[in-house]
Amino acid sequence: MKKIVIAIDGYSSCGKSTTAKLVAAELGYAYIDTGAMYRAVTLYFLQQHVSLTNPKEVRDALDNIDITFHYNPKSKRNEVFLNGLNVEDEIRKMYISNQVSEVSVVKEVRRAMVAQQQKMGKKRGVVMDGRDIGTAVFPDAEVKIFMSADVETRAMRRQQELLDKKQLVNLNEIRENLQKRDLIDSTREESPLRQAEDAHLLDTSHMTIDEQVEFVLNTVASTIINTEQSVEERG
Numbered sequence: 001m002k003k004i005v006i007a008i009d010g011y012s013s014c015g016k017s018t019t020a021k022l023v024a025a026e027l028g029y030a031y032i033d034t035g036a037m038y039r040a041v042t043l044y045f046l047q048q049h050v051s052l053t054n055p056k057e058v059r060d061a062l063d064n065i066d067i068t069f070h071y072n073p074k075s076k077r078n079e080v081f082l083n084g085l086n087v088e089d090e091i092r093k094m095y096i097s098n099q100v101s102e103v104s105v106v107k108e109v110r111r112a113m114v115a116q117q118q119k120m121g122k123k124r125g126v127v128m129d130g131r132d133i134g135t136a137v138f139p140d141a142e143v144k145i146f147m148s149a150d151v152e153t154r155a156m157r158r159q160q161e162l163l164d165k166k167q168l169v170n171l172n173e174i175r176e177n178l179q180k181r182d183l184i185d186s187t188r189e190e191s192p193l194r195q196a197e198d199a200h201l202l203d204t205s206h207m208t209i210d211e212q213v214e215f216v217l218n219t220v221a222s223t224i225i226n227t228e229q230s231v232e233e234r235g
């Protein structure tokens, strides 16, 4: 069967990555967490004290950043490496969450990440999650999902996720971080977070992970059937 691109965009902590990962596993596709890439850039910028308002400094720093994903059979997940070092746990910490949206606004950063993401999905057969996949990275994605959920549910899910990693963070701090990131992500000039016109809206407030995965897989199946039918009709 022809391989396609599945773009999953939406607000922070809606369950995008959990859903995307399971959908990719089910279809035998690669899963690319683009948020992890912006988080890795943020970590590097903080470590190197890169000034976001200095384009030359930003460009030089980007030239020195190599982001790769490697599958870890132990954790059964794709983990992100920054210049050869596994930074999967570090980039999920709150101090990165608190800075990542400001870094993601920077034009040079977006251009570099988008170019790399387009390369990663060139052969198709990928599930990519983020904020601008269906609008900027792969506007021609065959399946586009836009995920949303009420902020209270998202904050509680995020708190549990952090707790699972032994990080205890106050619910108010998490809620404020989500709201602040949503605002910056959706109002920035360069490829802001918005629902693509041809994206399917998925509100996960009252859904289980299994239901979310089923929704995406059903959308994929009906898209493939429709595409094959229209090819037959034309042929």
Ligand code: DC
Binding pocket: 012, 013, 034, 035, 036, 038, 039, 100, 101, 104, 129, 130, 131, 132, 133, 181, 185
């Ligand atoms: O998916 P996440 O919460 O790990 O993403 C972290 C931040 O990265 C998010 O607040 C905005 C930014 N981001 C982006 O600007 N574009 C993407 N495609 C993915 C993430």
